[in-house]
Amino acid sequence: MRILKFLVLSFSLLVISCATKRPQGSTEAEILFKEAKDLISKSRYIQATEKLNAIRSQYPYSYYATHAELLQADILFSQENYAEAASAYILFRDFHPKYTELGYVIFRISESFYRQLPSTFDRDLSSGLEAIKYFNELIQNYPETEYVKEAQSRIDQIEEMVEKKEIYIADFYFKTKDFEAAKTRYEEILKTLKNKNEKLRILTRIDEAAAHITH
Numbered sequence: 001m002r003i004l005k006f007l008v009l010s011f012s013l014l015v016i017s018c019a020t021k022r023p024q025g026s027t028e029a030e031i032l033f034k035e036a037k038d039l040i041s042k043s044r045y046i047q048a049t050e051k052l053n054a055i056r057s058q059y060p061y062s063y064y065a066t067h068a069e070l071l072q073a074d075i076l077f078s079q080e081n082y083a084e085a086a087s088a089y090i091l092f093r094d095f096h097p098k099y100t101e102l103g104y105v106i107f108r109i110s111e112s113f114y115r116q117l118p119s120t121f122d123r124d125l126s127s128g129l130e131a132i133k134y135f136n137e138l139i140q141n142y143p144e145t146e147y148v149k150e151a152q153s154r155i156d157q158i159e160e161m162v163e164k165k166e167i168y169i170a171d172f173y174f175k176t177k178d179f180e181a182a183k184t185r186y187e188e189i190l191k192t193l194k195n196k197n198e199k200l201r202i203l204t205r206i207d208e209a210a211a212h213i214t215h
Contacts, residue, residue, distance in 0.1 A: 029055050029062035036071060045075050066096060070105070077108060086112035086130075103142035107151065110134035114154050121161040122168055128158040163194060167202070174205055183209035 023034040032051045039048035052068040052075075059065055073088035089109040093102065113131035118124065135151040142148070170185035186206045193199060 027059075027062065027064075029059040029064040032059075033064040033068060033071075036068070040071070040075065040078070043078075045079055049075060066099070069096075070099075073108070077112060080115075082112045082115045086116075103138060103145035103147060106134055106138045106142065107145070107147040110138060110151060110154070114158070117158070117161070121164040125158070125162055125165060128161060132158055159194065163189070163192075167198060170202075170205070174209060177212070179209040179212040183213065 022031055023038070024031070032055050036048040036051035036055075039045075039051065049072060052072050055062060055064050055068040070092055073085055073092055076082075076085035076088055086109055089105055089112060092099075093105050093109065096102075099105065110131050113127045113134065116127035117131070132155050135155050138145070138151050139148055166185065166189050170182050170189060173179075173182035173185060183206055186202050186209070190199070190202060190206075193202070
């Protein structure tokens with residue numbers, strides 16, 4: 001019986017030891033950071049956030065405090081809380097303008113806005129316009145980063161959606177016989193028109209709208 005109790009106790013201690021085993025690190029902040037990254041890899045975001053909060057509150061001047069701040073923004077992004085993630089990344093950029101991987105931060109700001117885009121062009125595209133602003137900042141200031149090609153592709157996609165919406169609005173004005181508004185919209189669209197297949201139709205609509213206005 002004593003042997004059985006000893007074996008049970010030994011097994012329990014072994015389980016507890018394994019469960020509480022922590023990663024190695026030269027400081028407590030480093031250990032907490034490694035624990036947070038491990039938890040993130042397992043999608044245990046609440047526990048990871050607790051570890052990162054501990055670093056920022058208990059070791060605010062640690063090397064890992066800045067990285068913990070960025071990792072918290074990454075958690076929001078991974079959870080698809082894109083509006084909150086954008087705010088967190090922007091705050092990080094503003095407080096750490098000399099951070100070595102700022103290209104990554106700006107790309108994540110852009111992506112956070114991009115991922116708030118609706119699936120169709122006839123809805124609110126304001127998040128897309130914000131995304132373009134930050135994608136352009138990335139391209140201009142960090143042209144050597146790995147994110148530039150994807151950033152340009154995103155810009156092209158958003159601009160196509162915006163152009164389609166502008167044409168959609170102009171067509172609506174034309175159909176509802178608000179020819180002055182339609183003509184103005186069509187003329188503005190022509191200045192930056194990328195879809196050349198629409199050019200002839202728009203020019204025709206401008207002439208037709210002008211004819212209605214003069215009568």
